Structure formats: C-alpha cells, structure tokens
Amino acid sequence: MPELIAPTTRLHSAWLEARDEWGPGLHEDGFGLGPSDDVDSPDGFRAWVALLADASGREAVRSGRGCTYRWIVEDDRVHGGIALRHGPNEHVPHFGHIGYGIRPSSRRRGLATWALGRILAEARPLGLRRVLIVCEVDNLHSARTIEHHGGVLEGVRETEHGPVRRYWITV
Secondary structure (H helix, E strand, O other): OOEEEOOOHHHHHHHHHHHHHHOOOOOOOOOOOOOOOOOOOHHHHHHHHHHHHHHOOHHHHHHOOOEEEEEEEEOOEEEEEEEEEOOOOOOHHHHEOEEEEEOHHHOOOOHHHHHHHHHHHHHHHHOOOEEEEEEEOOOHHHHHHHHHOOOEEEEEEEEOOEEEEEEEEEO
C-alpha cells in the first residue's frame, strides 16, 4: 500500500534511483528540486531535505508562503512526489498550487490520482478553498487525474515551457 511521507534522508538511494529513471533535468515535478541543489552527496541531500522541511514548517505555514512536500512511497521505493504550495507566491500562477510527478515505471497504477486526493485533503486546513493545477496540454493522463478530482478547465495558456492546461479544484 502506498503512502505519502515527508522527504527523508533514509531514502536517499531510493530517491536517486527514481531521479535517475527520469533522466537529467528538473522535470520531476513535486520534488522541489532546484538547479543548484546537490542531491548526489549525502551532505547535499541532507541539506536539500532540510530545505524542504523548512518550507513545510510552522513559520512557512503561518506566512501562507510555504510548500508541503510529500513523496509517494511503497516498500521503500520512491514512486514520485507531490507538492502543495500554500499560498500566493511567485510559483502558483505559473505552476499551480499542486505539482506532482510519477516515475515512468510506476505510471498507470493510479498513484497520481491517489496522491492528488490525499494532498487535496491537506489544502483546506491551510485555508485554501480553491487550488490551481496545471499540466502540459498534451498530458492527457494528468488531465484525467485532475478532472477525476473535480478539476474545471479554466483554459489553455502559453508559457515559457509550452502550452499548459489550467484547472481549478474547489476543496
């Protein structure tokens, strides 16, 4: 049975395995990985996990600018990640309140649908009544996942990364 867990250094090698399956780049949405993050070394990974924990911490939640990061894990295998951005910050208009990604070998198992349902339950206690979720215009699997949870298409918008669908979900 999968579970959503807070990022942990205990799963460093499992996380690297998931990242390596995706290949190089920052396309693992939901992990909060930045271009300068050192995740290969134990010390760098520990520092990165600490940054993610700070973003989910009490002060970040109180300010409305935090982000809750969760990994989708089953039997110590990292299947993907999901992130819930708490409030109006510079990332929400472009990337939405929620971003997620499932590693290629774990797709088509319903993990994204399951994880999205779980993270939506965490949105209301943060004061969010509606959340924005975006996906690439040709990512029909993600569009169906969002629509399964009541996502209403606002429209398609051109971004620097190509066209995206913009959905709103009432929580």
